[in-house]
Amino acid sequence: MVSQLRRLVLEREQRERRKIDQIDIARETGLTPNTVSRWMGFEPFERIEVKAMVALARYLGLENPFDLLEYIPPANSVGAEHIS
Numbered sequence: 001m002v003s004q005l006r007r008l009v010l011e012r013e014q015r016e017r018r019k020i021d022q023i024d025i026a027r028e029t030g031l032t033p034n035t036v037s038r039w040m041g042f043e044p045f046e047r048i049e050v051k052a053m054v055a056l057a058r059y060l061g062l063e064n065p066f067d068l069l070e071y072i073p074p075a076n077s078v079g080a081e082h083i084s
Contacts (some may be wrong), residue, residue, distance in 0.1 A: 001048065001069045006037040008060050008068070029055040044072065 013020050022040060028031045035052050048069070057065035 001045045001071055002040045002043075003039045003041065003045065004068055004070055005036075005056060006042075008062075025056075025059060027074070029042060031055055039068070045069075 009020050009025070022036045023033055025031070026036045029036070029052075031052055035049070038057075039052065039056060050065075053065045053068055056068055060068075062068065
């Protein structure tokens with residue numbers, strides 16, 4: 001799973017015609033700056049903290065918190081037998 005937060009924040013910036021800093025997101029969501037930074041990154045998640053996902057979804061006005069995520073299967077994955 002990879003985060004779509006970067007794309008969603010960019011879309012919000014364009015709609016609102018203002019720059020949104022990670023520290024502002026952290027302040028408004030109650031999350032730590034490190035948590036926001038992880039969600040803004042490009043690295044796939046091994047674990048997802050539901051509290052963070054819900055807080056970010058609320059911040060963005062998403063009805064479905066899972067809109068923050070995109071599933072990208074590993075290149076060498078064939079099926080569910082590879083999920084640990």
